[in-house]
Amino acid sequence: MAKVAINLSTGSIQQEEIIVGIDLGTTNSLVAYIHPETRQPHAINDLDRGTIVPSVVHFPAGGDTPIVGTDAKQYLLTDPQNTIYSVKRLLGKSYKDLGNHATELGYRVIDDNSEGLVKIRVGEKFYSPIELSAEILKELRSRAEHALKTPVNKAVITVPAYFNDSQRQATRDAGRLAGLEVLRIVNEPTAAALAYGIGLSPDEEKTVAVYDLGGGTFDVSILRIQQGIFEVLSTNGDTYLGGDDLDRAIYDYWAAEYQLSAVLFQNPSRQQELRLLAEEAKKQLSQQDSLEFDFHGTQLPLSKAKFNSLVGPLVERTIVSCRQALTDAKLTPTDLDAVLLVGGSTRVPLVYDSVSAFFKQPANSSLNPDEVVALGAAIQADILGGNRRDVLLLDVTPLTLGIETLGGLMDPIIARNSKIPTKAGRQYTTSVDGQVNLKISVYQGERDLVSENRKLAEFDLRGIPAMPAGLPKVDVNFILNADGILKVEAIELRSGTSQAVEIKPQYGLTDDQVEKMLMDSLTFAREDVAARMVIEARTVAEQMLYQVERFVEKNHQHLTEEEITLTAAATQNLREALEAKDKDTILKAVDELEALTSPYAERVMNISIKQAMAGKKIE
Known part of the structure; x- marks a missing residue:
């Protein structure tokens, strides 16, 4: 039925x-x-x-x-x-x-x-x-x-x-x-x-800039769209610059100009009120030339001209990023077919004017900038749902491909639904001092534990130079070609030692088996994530124990008896927490051991520096 x-x-x-x-x-x-x-x-x-x-x-x-x-x-x-x-x-x-x-x-x-x-x-x-x-x-x-x-x-x-x-x-x-x-x-x-309608036609070829000024971040990207494929030519920006900073510029001006700092420091709720007024001022000055607010008896005027002078340096920082993005893409403003605006802060007229002037064309702000993404x-x-027949949808990999890491966890390299052909990689290292071989096990599936996924292949990268744990750098790359054949390469960067394996049967799973693996990944998502977090917490704890014990062994002469006793008690507490198999209990014990030993490590570092510099002149 x-x-x-x-x-x-x-x-x-x-x-x-x-x-x-x-x-x-x-x-x-x-x-x-x-x-x-x-x-x-x-x-x-x-x-x-x-x-x-x-x-x-x-x-x-x-x-x-x-x-x-x-x-x-x-x-x-x-x-x-x-x-x-x-x-x-x-x-x-x-x-x-x-x-x-x-x-x-x-x-x-x-x-x-x-x-x-x-x-x-x-x-x-x-x-x-x-x-x-x-x-x-x-x-x-x-x-x-x-x-x-x-x-x-x-x-x-x-x-x-x-x-x-x-x-x-x-x-x-x-x-x-x-x-x-x-x-x-x-x-x-x-x-x-896509929201602006670019890239929906398979025979369309365009190069566009997307200027995205959000509440807390800014980025600009240069895209080339050919035959429905979007290529990011360059990206630049500032993850600590956004509309909040424009508000802050107004806030700081009012606080300094009208001597509000003492009142604000003593009353956090007044800080929030002034922040909200600053945000409202930004919005109103996008539509009018001046305003005045009453802030508990103090009049706070602001003109659009003053607002522009306050936020001008911030807007100029975004233009510097735009200039760098174009340089990285080896393009000039005249090479662009369109400039698209994203993010609520692009409603500020100075932003629109500055962006349009830099790119030498009117920026497109016809869609709601908050909603466009x-x-x-x-x-x-909708394209993925198969409802747009006119848009080319490239072949994708049906299940995630990855390798086994410490604790039997699945580390995804190529995510499910990635377009093929594709290539992706991660960098790994050794977990034991002097380790010369690294076993690489390749899995397919959506679960966090490899025991719940399907094993595709396994090989050893041999001949890694014996070094302390963490020093070798091993690149593992997955190359999935258009025929669905997966090649896995591993190379140790310091020595050049390499090994590769090709996995020819594409997936060997029926549609029902793939569907069951996907359903299981959702059904057991909470359990899987909980298990992963316990394993990750245990790994952090074991590394911490290893580091602290080596530190005390090498530097006991710089520690007092009381410090050694306290450290021993904290490490024992962490060992007992490991038995509890509870993420929060383990991480709390790790946090306490870290807080206890950090000052010791800093002190020993200072002693080492003094000894190294003894008798030397600094010019």
């Missing part, structure tokens, strides 16, 4: 499953879909809150269920330790990647002194950026299901063009944890171009 779906919001028979497009943003996120009758993209609108969902997650005291979006935003100043924002900046990154920016956040990012991915501590619990992003995606999915009155299980999610493999995989994992099968990760500028993602979803 055939099944017929009826969309309760439109009353129409729904011929195909709805696939939504999601713009998972640093500051704001939103979800869009293609209307089944008009075939036009629409951003899903909550009647009370609009289309935009702030990318903010708040954890109330004593509550397990987080608050997401508009309702969470109010806690940014009143309870910053338990309110997470800008989590997109943390996706797929280690603490070392963040550098000084980690201290600028209002919440606590854990430094485990390793290359491991960051974790955020909220009370006694530890969250990964993937889990937090999943909460935002769950809210978007819930909104879509509420508005469309139908289950939503599939999505296309956008990411910046500069996102690396790790960041893209983290986004995909977040979607799966939110109960979504992520059919494709799409570059934001590609989605924007999500609308494009919805169009891409």
Whole structure:
């Protein structure tokens, strides 16, 4: 018996499953879909809150269920330790990647002194950026299901063009944890171009610039579109520049000009009020020449001319990025067919004028800049759903391909639904001192543990020079050709030692087996992610124990008896935590050991530097 779906919001028979497009943003996120009758993209609108969902997650005291979006935003100043924002900046990154920016956040990012991915501590619990992003995606999915009155299980999610493999995989994992099968990760500028109608015709050839100034980030991409294929020629930008900085320029001016600093310092709620007034001033001055606000008896005037002088240097920074992007693409402004504007901050007239002047043509701002990326993602979803017969859809790989890493985890290299032919790779290292062989096991499937996936091949990379753990650099590359034949190459960069294997049977799975593997990956998503996080926590803990024990053994003469005793107790506490097999318990013990030993390591480093410099002159 055939099944017929009826969309309760439109009353129409729904011929195909709805696939939504999601713009998972640093500051704001939103979800869009293609209307089944008009075939036009629409951003899903909550009647009370609009289309935009702030990318903010708040954890109330004593509550397990987080608050997401508009309702969470109010806690940014009143309870910053338990309110997470800008989590997109943390996706797929280690603490070392963040550098000084980690201290600028209002919440606590854990430094485990390793290359491991960051974790955020909220009370006694530890969250990964993937889990937090999943909460935002769950809210978007819930909104879509509420508005469309139908289950939503599939999505296309956008990411910046500069996102690396790790960041893209983290986004995909977040979607799966939110109960979504992520059919494709799409570059934001590609989605924007699709929304503007560029690239939908297979015989179209264009070169465009996409200027994206959002709430917290800025990037510009130069795209070449040929025969339905989008190629990113160059990308540039600033992950710490956006509309929030324009607001901050007004805030700082008012605070200094009208001597508000003391009042603001003593009253956090007044800070929030002034920030909101600054944001409102930015919006109003996009439409009028001057304004004046009353701030608790103090009059705060601002003219458009003054506003332009305040934000001018920030806008100029974006133009510098545009100039560099063109240089990297080896193009000039006259080589571009169009300049597309994305992001709410492009509504500021100075931004529009500056961009149009630089590129020597009027920028295209005909679509809602807040919605354009999500609308494009919805169009891409419609293409994947097979509803646009005029658009060429290249062959894709049906299941994720990856290798086994420490703890029996699957590390994806080529994601499911990647266009073929394709090539992707990752860099690995050894985990044991003096290791001379590295076993590479290739798997296919969507589960986090390799034991749940299908093994395709295994080979050894032999002859790695004996070095301390972590020093060898091994590149593992997957090359998947148009016939679906997978070649796996491994090369140790320092010695040039290499090995390769070709896996000829493309997949050897029936459609039913592929479908079951996909369904299992969603059904067991939470269990899989929980298991992965315990294994990753154990790996971090074991590395920490190894490093601390070696440190004490080599530097015990620089430590007091009390410090050695305290360190021994903390390491024993970590060993006992490992037995608990609970992620939060293990990470708490790691955090405590790190906090205890960091000052010792810093002191020993200073002693070593003094000894090395003894008797030497600095000129």
